[in-house]
Amino acid sequence: MACTSERIAISIGRDGSRTTKLPPVTEARFFLSALLLALAPLPSPAAEPPPADNAVLAQAVRSEFQFAWQAYARSALPHDELKPVSRGSRDWHEGASLLMTPVDALDTMLLMGLTEEAEKTRTLIAEKLSFDRDISVKNFEITIRLLGGLLSAYQLSGDSRLLALAQDLGNRLLPAFDSPTGMPYMYVNLKTGKTSGAVSNPAEIGTLILEFGTLSKLTKRDVFYQKPRRALAELFRRRSAIGLVGEEIDVETGQWKSPTSHVGGGIDSYYEYLVKCERLFGDEECGRMARESLAAVHRYLADEVDGGLWYGEADKDSGKRTSTTYGALHAYLPAVLAISGDVARARRLQDSGFRMWTLAGIEPEVLDYKVMKVVSPGYPLRPEIIESAYTLYQVTKDPRYLEMGKRFFEDLKRFCRTDAGYTVLKNVVTKEKGDLMPSYFLAETLKYLYLLFAPDALDFGRVVFNTEAHPLKRTW
Numbered sequence: 001m002a003c004t005s006e007r008i009a010i011s012i013g014r015d016g017s018r019t020t021k022l023p024p025v026t027e028a029r030f031f032l033s034a035l036l037l038a039l040a041p042l043p044s045p046a047a048e049p050p051p052a053d054n055a056v057l058a059q060a061v062r063s064e065f066q067f068a069w070q071a072y073a074r075s076a077l078p079h080d081e082l083k084p085v086s087r088g089s090r091d092w093h094e095g096a097s098l099l100m101t102p103v104d105a106l107d108t109m110l111l112m113g114l115t116e117e118a119e120k121t122r123t124l125i126a127e128k129l130s131f132d133r134d135i136s137v138k139n140f141e142i143t144i145r146l147l148g149g150l151l152s153a154y155q156l157s158g159d160s161r162l163l164a165l166a167q168d169l170g171n172r173l174l175p176a177f178d179s180p181t182g183m184p185y186m187y188v189n190l191k192t193g194k195t196s197g198a199v200s201n202p203a204e205i206g207t208l209i210l211e212f213g214t215l216s217k218l219t220k221r222d223v224f225y226q227k228p229r230r231a232l233a234e235l236f237r238r239r240s241a242i243g244l245v246g247e248e249i250d251v252e253t254g255q256w257k258s259p260t261s262h263v264g265g266g267i268d269s270y271y272e273y274l275v276k277c278e279r280l281f282g283d284e285e286c287g288r289m290a291r292e293s294l295a296a297v298h299r300y301l302a303d304e305v306d307g308g309l310w311y312g313e314a315d316k317d318s319g320k321r322t323s324t325t326y327g328a329l330h331a332y333l334p335a336v337l338a339i340s341g342d343v344a345r346a347r348r349l350q351d352s353g354f355r356m357w358t359l360a361g362i363e364p365e366v367l368d369y370k371v372m373k374v375v376s377p378g379y380p381l382r383p384e385i386i387e388s389a390y391t392l393y394q395v396t397k398d399p400r401y402l403e404m405g406k407r408f409f410e411d412l413k414r415f416c417r418t419d420a421g422y423t424v425l426k427n428v429v430t431k432e433k434g435d436l437m438p439s440y441f442l443a444e445t446l447k448y449l450y451l452l453f454a455p456d457a458l459d460f461g462r463v464v465f466n467t468e469a470h471p472l473k474r475t476w
């Protein structure tokens, strides 16, 4: 095991010349040696000094994070998630919290310089989190939230206990890949290794390589890289003759169960991980798969309506349009396009996303873009559109994305804030509230907002975010 107990110092980052008003953001000392230069930085235009009120906004986001975290700590800790309206809690598995919110939130605390909260949370995780549980977990969710969160917090803090937990978790999840095709089952029992859920989807099959791959590099165990890497290749191999994947596939037979193709939930992060696999690991074959897949996506799923760019649904075999829906989950795509160098499409699609957000005052889960009507009205505090604004700002330095971020932040406070944390909306039209603060709100939504306004808190060009916004760094 290549873990180190060396603690990487976390310093308060203040760029005197340009950001004297910045709040005490933490610049995690991620980048200690020349080795770390192995990952090519993304093209970034000449930096402009950020407008003065960005510092104020970053401080405000940081305060909202503290407010939301304290609400969780008061009413829900040690359970997985907070129910802010009833001031209760929710566990994903009966009687067994996996500290979902603390693990998901820890690297955000480190990046925000919330030293006291981070210290306590690290201790809580190291002392109380155990994966020795007789529970069947969703491989994808546990990988992106817990494995990703532990690895990122390990890289930011140097706390080897987090890496040890990640390795234990990785070992327990590995049996998920033991299907006849090598594509993982949806569920695996953490104690017995028993698998279930043979019908899966591209997102759950193809969104594992960043976390398992990082674990592989940090522990020098190749199996952690090879299994999810094979799963990606097996999935790609089953694309249709025109290059699209469907929505559901049986991992035992390799047969598609649903021919619907799109870039939304159930498929989304498969594309994201093909692109990022090349960036993080230098795996050129992943890059080739990414480019070929995205070319088919642009050809058959892209849709032009009244001068706006959208991505709808089509049959994976014929390419025939089956629906004109786009939603909150699709809104990650501008970020992926921007990091793959397709900035023009990324900008246009983000403009469409912003129209979707402003239609009812906050974005719906699903919209019919052809008639601009809300199809599914919930807003579960999703981060994707903010992730895209952050990424586009990093790549273009266009203040338009700061303006968008400001609007997102204002609407979140206006419609989703309660006296005891932030909550999902059941309906973006009526603004009726639900009762849950998903762990990704602290891992992603507030992190991307903060980083948008405090860009110096993390060197964007030298990290790869997993799909839960946990920044991973190539240190090998």
Ligand code: DMJ
Residues within 6 Å of the ligand: 144, 269, 329, 382, 383, 384, 440, 444, 467, 468, 469
């Ligand atoms: C998060 O868990 C991840 O971003 C995932 O890729 C999609 N769903 C949520 C956020 O919307």
